[in-house]
Amino acid sequence: MARVLCAMSGGVDSSVAAAVLRRAGHDVIGVFLRLGSGADGRSGDETGGTLRQNPRACCSVNDARDAARVADRLDIPFYPLNYSREFGRIVDYFVDEYNRGRTPNPCARCNQWIKFGTLLEQATELDCDLIATGHYARVRHAGNGAELRRGADGEKDQSYFLFTMPRESLGRTLFPVGGMTKSECRGLARELGLPVADKRDSQEICFVPGGDYRAVLESRTPELIAPGPLLDPAGNVVGDHGGHQHFTIGQRRGLGRGFGEPRYVVGIDPARNAVVIGPRELLSRREFEVEETNWVSVEPPADGAEIICDVQIRHRAPAVPALVTVDGDGGARVRFETPQDAVTPGQAAVFYQGDTLLGGGWIA
Numbered sequence: 001m002a003r004v005l006c007a008m009s010g011g012v013d014s015s016v017a018a019a020v021l022r023r024a025g026h027d028v029i030g031v032f033l034r035l036g037s038g039a040d041g042r043s044g045d046e047t048g049g050t051l052r053q054n055p056r057a058c059c060s061v062n063d064a065r066d067a068a069r070v071a072d073r074l075d076i077p078f079y080p081l082n083y084s085r086e087f088g089r090i091v092d093y094f095v096d097e098y099n100r101g102r103t104p105n106p107c108a109r110c111n112q113w114i115k116f117g118t119l120l121e122q123a124t125e126l127d128c129d130l131i132a133t134g135h136y137a138r139v140r141h142a143g144n145g146a147e148l149r150r151g152a153d154g155e156k157d158q159s160y161f162l163f164t165m166p167r168e169s170l171g172r173t174l175f176p177v178g179g180m181t182k183s184e185c186r187g188l189a190r191e192l193g194l195p196v197a198d199k200r201d202s203q204e205i206c207f208v209p210g211g212d213y214r215a216v217l218e219s220r221t222p223e224l225i226a227p228g229p230l231l232d233p234a235g236n237v238v239g240d241h242g243g244h245q246h247f248t249i250g251q252r253r254g255l256g257r258g259f260g261e262p263r264y265v266v267g268i269d270p271a272r273n274a275v276v277i278g279p280r281e282l283l284s285r286r287e288f289e290v291e292e293t294n295w296v297s298v299e300p301p302a303d304g305a306e307i308i309c310d311v312q313i314r315h316r317a318p319a320v321p322a323l324v325t326v327d328g329d330g331g332a333r334v335r336f337e338t339p340q341d342a343v344t345p346g347q348a349a350v351f352y353q354g355d356t357l358l359g360g361g362w363i364a
Helices: 012-023 061-074 084-099 106-125 182-191 213-220
Strands: 003-007 027-034 078-082 130-132 137-142 145-150 228-231 237-241 264-269 274-278 284-295 306-312 320-327 331-341 348-353 356-363
Touching: 003 012, 003 106, 012 027, 012 061, 012 130, 012 182, 027 061, 027 106, 061 078, 084 106, 084 213, 106 130
Parallel strands: 003 027, 003 130, 027 078, 228 274
Antiparallel strands: 137 145, 145 356, 228 237, 264 274, 284 331, 284 356, 306 320, 306 348, 320 331, 348 356
16 A cells, blocks of 8 residues: 555545545545635735635635544544745736736646645655545556546546646546546545535635635736726727736626627737727637647657647637647647637647547647
């Protein structure tokens, strides 16, 4: 049996993950990642202020207590780890992306930099063979190495957010609930008497209280939030807005009325603090570039390699057929068979063949 460091968020998924490992006879150590982020995205340790955490997101004070209660129930060692300083990098990225006219994906970055970066280093320091989380994804060990696959529950699959995992960490990672449905996971939690069996899922970004990301931006960079023009595709001013950071590609709400037909955000120009709006057909794109590609289940393809696969550009979007052409400088070009709406800079484009996640990159 292995010595496993299990990240426990205080939710039902990671609690069941720890329980499954314990029941299988592994030597399990539970850890809670104390991110310590307040409404302004800064650590309470760094500012000396009172933390204003989002009660509906993960990693709150109550979640830490719940994780400790589960660890006690399972009779495993449990340690809270202070990652507030490291997490500041996630918040900085989040704010910077919006100020650049892009739409960030903090969960994927957190997986890259903290959960499968810093946490893996912590596991090595504690002489743990493996790490485990409560993600709905699966790892298949094949002859050519480990492969990352979608979770068995299509409604809960979280593999999209895991495309940033370093390939070398995949073979040391376990996803104990990845083969379950959510209802099966909750049923097992009840069967095992876990105190979080009926706890509701976290639904929001942990450092965005109330789901209002604008409050984070305005508290961190108020000098960059300013009124600007709404433009039509020809560059004519057709209205105004309170800051380009309040918009994302494909957005329809908050544009005002009187245009005669529905209008959507089709472009953001942060240099001019301008938001371009137009009819839905202008959202459609067949080709786009991605940067910072990361190959999880396969070795990085050669420069110029062409890969036929399915590409997913949003968490809830379907993966659709495309051709990915690899750029040796760490990027790639994606060409869809059928044009897709709202290809959004800053979001992830993730490459699949069947249930296997090959890799992905950030939409440029």
